[in-house]
Amino acid sequence: MKKLVILAAAFTMLAISMNSYSxxxxxxxxxxxxxxxxxxxxxxALYKQECASCHMAFQPGLLPSASWKLVMNGLGDHFGxxxxxxxxxxxxxxxxxxENAADRSSFGRSAAFARNSNEQQLRITxxxxxxxxxxxxxxxxxxxxxxxxxxxxxxxxxxxxxxxxDEHDVRIPGVGPWED
Amino acid sequence: xxxxxxxxxxxxxxxxxxADAAQSRLxxxxxxxxxxxxxxxxxxxxxxxxxxxxxxxxxxxxxxHGEDVSKSGKHxxxxxxxxxxxxxxxxxxxxxxxxxxxxxxRNCKWTLDRECSVLEKGDVLTFLLTGVEK
Numbered sequence: 001m002k003k004l005v006i007l008a009a010a011f012t013m014l015a016i017s018m019n020s021y022s023x024x025x026x027x028x029x030x031x032x033x034x035x036x037x038x039x040x041x042x043x044x045a046l047y048k049q050e051c052a053s054c055h056m057a058f059q060p061g062l063l064p065s066a067s068w069k070l071v072m073n074g075l076g077d078h079f080g081x082x083x084x085x086x087x088x089x090x091x092x093x094x095x096x097x098x099e100n101a102a103d104r105s106s107f108g109r110s111a112a113f114a115r116n117s118n119e120q121q122l123r124i125t126x127x128x129x130x131x132x133x134x135x136x137x138x139x140x141x142x143x144x145x146x147x148x149x150x151x152x153x154x155x156x157x158x159x160x161x162x163x164x165x166d167e168h169d170v171r172i173p174g175v176g177p178w179e180d
Numbered sequence: 181x182x183x184x185x186x187x188x189x190x191x192x193x194x195x196x197x198x199a200d201a202a203q204s205r206l207x208x209x210x211x212x213x214x215x216x217x218x219x220x221x222x223x224x225x226x227x228x229x230x231x232x233x234x235x236x237x238x239x240x241x242x243x244x245h246g247e248d249v250s251k252s253g254k255h256x257x258x259x260x261x262x263x264x265x266x267x268x269x270x271x272x273x274x275x276x277x278x279x280x281x282x283x284x285x286r287n288c289k290w291t292l293d294r295e296c297s298v299l300e301k302g303d304v305l306t307f308l309l310t311g312v313e314k
Contacts, residue, residue, distance in 0.1 A: 055258045080236075080257065082289040085282070148259050 037163035038109040044096045050085055051093070056154055058124060059163050061110035065101035066119040068094060079123075109165060125150045137172075146173035202274040202309055205281075209302040217299070222307025225300055230292050239291045241304070249308055265308050274308065 039061040042048055048057045060068065072094040075083040085093070098104070102114040116129035124130060134150055141147065146155055153160040156178070159169045170178045206217065227247055229238040244262060245253040250269045253262035264270040274280055288296035296304075 053262075054255050054260055056260075076289075082286045084286055084289070145259075152258065 036166075037107070038165055039107050039163040040100055040105055040110070041161075041163040044093075046089065047093050047096055050089060051083075054081065054083070055151070056161060058153070060097040060100035061102050061105040061107055061163075062113055062124045063097075063101060063121070063127075064103045064114050064117050064119070065098040067117065067121050068097040068101055070120070070122055072097065074122075107163075123151070137178075141172055141175060144173055201277045201280065202305055205277055206302060206305055206309075209298045209305075213298045213302050215299060215302075217302035217306040219303070219307040219310050222303035222305070225303055226307060232293060241287070241291060243291070244287075249311070266311065267309070268311070274305070280305075 039059045042057045042059055051057055063071070071078070072090055075085060075090065102110040102117065105111070105114075112129045113124075113127055116132075117127040121127060125134075130150075137150075142150060148155070153165075156170050156172045157165050158171050159166075167179060168177075172178050209217070226241045226245075226249075229240045231238055239256075243256045245265060250264050250266040252264055254260070255262060263273070265273050267273050284296055284301055288294065288300075
């Protein structure tokens with residue numbers, strides 16, 4: 001009997017440590033108090049390959065689909081950079097981004113982004129939700145060369161690439177953990 | 181033992197492929213450039229600064245990639261690490277033709293406000309592949 005309990009416990013631990021990201025998964029992980037993705041992690045190889053050379057591959061669930069369309073149709077001047085792609089790749093990536101955009105995602109934080117963004121918005125950092133969540137961060141923290149700007153998610157949200165933006169996973173360089 | 185042999189052979193084959201992507205670009209450029217490419221010229225081009233009408237800081241290839249192509253670079257605005265372009269320190273560099281062209285288009289427009297000529301691309305690629313004796 002004891003063995004069975006140990007085995008069951010081992011299985012549970014294994015299940016928790018496994019990084020599978022189905023929609024239901026993140027809910028029970030949350031319930032167990034385990035840091036779980038609150039935005040669907042990126043799962044598209046082409047998007048990663050083409051869009052994560054200069055910056056993190058921002059999860060599609062951070063912007064509404066209308067914004068992704070604006071971003072992908074303006075790659076010739078992508079926030080001051082040239083990020084041109086051939087038409088075929090633009091279409092394929094835009095399809096992926098729109099299918100998983102904030103307004104089409106069941107993840108809680110994406111829903112918050114969807115409610116607090118507007119259709120002309122290009123930047124994730126412009127959404128009212130994002131602004132509200134970061135308004136207590138002093139400018140002098142952001143100016144640290146390890147951060148540079150609020151669009152550098154991974155500088156402080158150490159598990160941002162996994163879609164985890166929980167405040168328990170925040171470590172501000174030179175400051176440490178941060179609680180609201 | 182046999183498995184090891186297969187792995188070693190595959191590694192060898194992939195290195196050859198990697199060499200082919202850049203070489204095949206070069207032979208393509210040669211057709212239109214009708215000139216021999218020069219690593220020296222490529223090196224000079226690499227660090228040459230270009231002014232912009234919009235008033236942004238002068239830009240060169242080295243702004244992001246650094247002057248020493250065997251070392252990592254840093255993206256000028258996001259600060260993200262850019263792996264070395266030299267195969268001496270990054271063996272998988274320049275191993276995809278589509279990728280080479282994509283970055284030439286993007287980066288020439290960012291740096292020079294125009295596309296690069298075939299001669300410029302050939303010179304830079306030659307410089308990246310062979311380096312220049314110090």
